[in-house]
Amino acid sequence: MALRARSLACWLVGCALLISACSFAQKDDSQAPVKAPLDPSKVLIVYLSRTNNTKAVAGIIHKELGGTLVALELEKPYPSNYQATVQQVVRENEQGYLPPLRTKIANLSQYDVVFVGFPTWGMQLPPPMKSFLKQYDLSGKTLVPFNTNAGYGVGSSLETVKALAPSSTVLEGFTTRGGVERDGVLFVMEGNKEKQVQTEVKAWLNKLNLVGKK
Numbered sequence: 714m715a716l717r718a719r720s721l722a723c724w725l726v727g728c729a730l731l732i733s734a735c736s737f738a739q740k741d742d743s744q745a746p747v748k749a750p751l752d753p754s755k756v757l758i759v760y761l762s763r764t765n766n767t768k769a770v771a772g773i774i775h776k777e778l779g780g781t782l783v784a785l786e787l788e789k790p791y792p793s794n795y796q797a798t799v800q801q802v803v804r805e806n807e808q809g810y811l812p813p814l815r816t817k818i819a820n821l822s823q824y825d826v827v828f829v830g831f832p833t834w835g836m837q838l839p840p841p842m843k844s845f846l847k848q849y850d851l852s853g854k855t856l857v858p859f860n861t862n863a864g865y866g867v868g869s870s871l872e873t874v875k876a877l878a879p880s881s882t883v884l885e886g887f888t889t890r891g892g893v894e895r896d897g898v899l900f901v902m903e904g905n906k907e908k909q910v911q912t913e914v915k916a917w918l919n920k921l922n923l924v925g926k927k
Contacts, residue, residue, distance in 0.1 A: 747825055747855055749924050755823065756780030760830030761841050763791070763798075766861040766891030767830045769902035773914045774828055774859065777924060781824070785841050788813040795894050802834050811844040821849055826923070827881075829874065830859045832891065836868030843877060852880035857921070859914075861891030887917045 747755075758780050762768035768784065775782045789812070791798040805812065831842045858874050860867050867888050875883045889910050892899045902910060918924045 747923075749922055751778055751780075751826060751923060753779030755825040756828070757783065757818070757821070757824040757826070758828040758830070759783045759785060759818070759845060760828075760859075761785040761832065761839055762830070763832060764892045764894055764899040766900060766902050767832050767859075769900075769907070770859055770861060770887075770889065770910060770914065771828070771830045773911050774830075774918070777915060777918055780826075780828075783816060783818060785845055786815045787841055788815045799835070802840060805840045806835060806837055810840065811847055812840050814841065814844050814848065816845075818849065821851075824854065826855045826857060827851060828857045828859060830861075831870065833860060833862035833865065833868050833870055836865065838870040838873040843873065846874065846877035851878045854881050856881045856883045857923070858883065858886035860886060860888040862888060863893040863895065864890050884921050885917075887914060889913060 756778055758771050758775055758778075760767050760771040760783070762771070762784065771782060774780075791801060804810070829842060829845070831839050834840075856874065856878055858871055860870060862868075867886070871883075871886050874886075890901075892901050915924065
């Protein structure tokens with residue numbers, strides 16, 4: 714009897730472990746990012762670009778994946794003067810102000826994967842991109858950040874993206890050095906630099922398994 718009881722107990726434990734393992738596998742599958750090849754009609758690429766460097770990276774992604782390309786524009790654009798813009802952005806960040814967007818995105822629900830591109834401003838996510846992430850419901854979507862910066866990196870931008878889209882799956886971001894507007898170095902995504910970034914973007918998309926084999 715004792716042996717039979719022990720065998721029954723082992724069988725029950727084994728069943729419990731098997732059920733747990735199956736449940737864990739199902740949970741992992743449900744949280745996995747979408748797989749390549751992506752349906753271009755399900756891909757949205759939203760970007761903010763002041764000196765066209767982030768726009769150029771958005772274009773490279775668009776060339777690789779297709780999708781809908783959308784530039785974020787404000788109801789009231791920032792000043793053309795760099796220092797004036799810097800001062801305005803500092804005030805907006807301090808006050809938590811979200812500038813109203815002129816850009817409107819219809820049928821956001823049709824997109825499964827949303828790329829969000831932005832420069833680094835004051836080591837933070839630019840206020841217009843914060844406006845976008847706050848204005849639209851991105852729950853259940855896969856967000857893919859990409860960034861250009863003046864050499865100081867992304868700062869707190871990626872953490873802010875995750876904080877403003879808590880119900881989205883945020884994948885590993887891409888970043889590259891762009892222009893340095895402060896020093897009068899504006900658009901740099903051309904020639905050898907463009908070729909370098911094209912290679913880096915494709916490697917990044919492959920790493921995320923967002924590009925199908927060709």
